[in-house]
Amino acid sequence: MQNDDPHPAPVTPSPWTEWRAATPARIALGRAGDALPTDELLRFGWAHAAARDAIHAQPDLDALEATLAAQGWPLVRVASKAGDRATFLRRPDLGRRLLPEHARQLAALRGDHGGECDLCLVLADGLSALAIERHAPPLLAALRPLLPPGLQVAPLLLATQARVALADDIGQQLRARLSVILIGERPGLSAPDSLGLYLTFGPRVGHTDAQRNCISNVRPEGLPPPAAAARLAWLIRAALGRGLSGVALKDESEQAVLGDGADSRHDKNPGDIA
Numbered sequence: 001m002q003n004d005d006p007h008p009a010p011v012t013p014s015p016w017t018e019w020r021a022a023t024p025a026r027i028a029l030g031r032a033g034d035a036l037p038t039d040e041l042l043r044f045g046w047a048h049a050a051a052r053d054a055i056h057a058q059p060d061l062d063a064l065e066a067t068l069a070a071q072g073w074p075l076v077r078v079a080s081k082a083g084d085r086a087t088f089l090r091r092p093d094l095g096r097r098l099l100p101e102h103a104r105q106l107a108a109l110r111g112d113h114g115g116e117c118d119l120c121l122v123l124a125d126g127l128s129a130l131a132i133e134r135h136a137p138p139l140l141a142a143l144r145p146l147l148p149p150g151l152q153v154a155p156l157l158l159a160t161q162a163r164v165a166l167a168d169d170i171g172q173q174l175r176a177r178l179s180v181i182l183i184g185e186r187p188g189l190s191a192p193d194s195l196g197l198y199l200t201f202g203p204r205v206g207h208t209d210a211q212r213n214c215i216s217n218v219r220p221e222g223l224p225p226p227a228a229a230a231r232l233a234w235l236i237r238a239a240l241g242r243g244l245s246g247v248a249l250k251d252e253s254e255q256a257v258l259g260d261g262a263d264s265r266h267d268k269n270p271g272d273i274a
Helices: 017-022 038-056 061-070 085-090 100-112 129-146 166-174 225-242 253-258
Strands: 075-079 117-124 156-160 176-184 195-201 212-218
Touching: 038 129, 061 075, 061 129, 061 156, 075 100, 100 166, 117 129, 117 166, 117 225, 129 176, 129 195, 129 212, 129 225, 156 166, 166 176, 166 195, 176 225, 195 225, 212 225, 225 253
Parallel strands: 075 156, 117 156, 117 176
Antiparallel strands: 176 195, 195 212
C-alpha cells in the first residue's frame, strides 16, 4: 500500500514497545528505514563503551579497604600470577593461581591463626572492578550478622587480577573448609557492574565449576545485595553442615525462608559447625 503521508514519521515504532518497561533487554527498538533509530544506536554504543571500561578499570583498593575495615573486616591483599591487566585478559590460567610470595604469606597466616579455618572470603576484581566497589560492601555488611555463631573466618582476602578458581588456591593455602569468592562478572550490554558469588567446599587447586555453587547478577537491578547475602548465608550453613557443594548441593534457601522444613530432610542442624 502506498503511503500518501507527506510527512512520515522518521521512526517506525515496534508493536512490542510496551514490553520494554518490563526488561532492560534491547527489544522493540523500532526502525528508521532499514536501520536502527539513531538514539538506539547511540545507546548501544554507550553500553558497549561502559562494558569495555568496566573490564579494563582498576579497583580503588585503598577506598575499598577503608570501607570494609570500617565494617570490622580484617583484610589481606593478594594477587594472581597475572602481573597486569593485559596479561590477565590474555592468560586466564595465570589468574587462577596465587603469586608464590603471596601463597607463602597465606601459609604463614594460617600458622598465626592455629591452622585450619571454617570459611575464607575472597573479594576479587574479576572482569568488573565496578561490581566489587559498588555491591561488595553492602553485601558483606548484610552477610556478617547472618553467619553462624562460632564460625572460624579467615581475614578477608582482597585479590587482584583474579579468576574464580583463585579461591581454590587461597582456600588450599589457608586449609579452609569452605571458600567463597565475590567477583566482578563479565559485563553485559545492560549490566557492567554485576557481582557473582561462588562457593566451594574443600577448596583445592584443580576443582571444576561442577564443584561450586553460584549466585549471579548481584546488583540492585538484579538480585539485591541483602537478598544475595541471605541466600549465601544459607548455602554456607548447608555446605558446612553437609560437607559438600556444587551439583550435590541444591539451593533450597527460598524454601527455608518459607518454613517448609527443607533443612531437616538432610541434616539435623546445618548451622551447627563442629
